[in-house]
Amino acid sequence: MVDSMNVTIREAVADDAGKLHEALLALARHTGDEHKIESTPADLLAYGFGERPAFEALIAEVDGAFAGMCLSFSSFSTWRGQPGIYVQDLYVDATFRGRRIGERLLQAAAARGYARGARHLRLSVDQANLSAQAFYERVGITHSRDEQIHMMRGERFAAFARQGVAAD
Numbered sequence: 001m002v003d004s005m006n007v008t009i010r011e012a013v014a015d016d017a018g019k020l021h022e023a024l025l026a027l028a029r030h031t032g033d034e035h036k037i038e039s040t041p042a043d044l045l046a047y048g049f050g051e052r053p054a055f056e057a058l059i060a061e062v063d064g065a066f067a068g069m070c071l072s073f074s075s076f077s078t079w080r081g082q083p084g085i086y087v088q089d090l091y092v093d094a095t096f097r098g099r100r101i102g103e104r105l106l107q108a109a110a111a112r113g114y115a116r117g118a119r120h121l122r123l124s125v126d127q128a129n130l131s132a133q134a135f136y137e138r139v140g141i142t143h144s145r146d147e148q149i150h151m152m153r154g155e156r157f158a159a160f161a162r163q164g165v166a167a168d
Helices: 012-032 041-048 099-114 130-138 152-168
Strands: 008-012 058-061 063-078 081-093 121-124
Touching: 008 063, 008 081, 012 058, 012 081, 041 058, 041 152, 058 099, 063 099, 081 099
Parallel strands: 081 121
Antiparallel strands: 008 058, 058 063, 063 081
């Protein structure tokens, strides 16, 4: 049980970029999507721990061993008129699953966001990841039937962005 383990949750530092990337790879393996990972530890280091971090991460450790991570960033809802946080990735090592570490990571991320004015938490979950969906429902994060995620990336995004520059 968690109570008998020495669980600590701490803010990730630059030296953790490799651990974060390993966790992302493990998460992708869990969902059968390892081939989709394009990021590198260097990307996480540059964009998460540089001058203007694009995300922040929390790491859970049990007796000093890596147990999981939660990667999030600030967001804003124009319809609600409130800031929030968006959880991009949540991962708990298989050794520590079922011990509420994921819940503790989410609570810690929510508490950090709330202290900064966030009033909601959002995330998306892979349609095939039924265990994650059940976990989120259990902790009170419900599926929003009002929204659907759309995305543009790569060369299509670059071409679209270049058209916007040409319009100025």
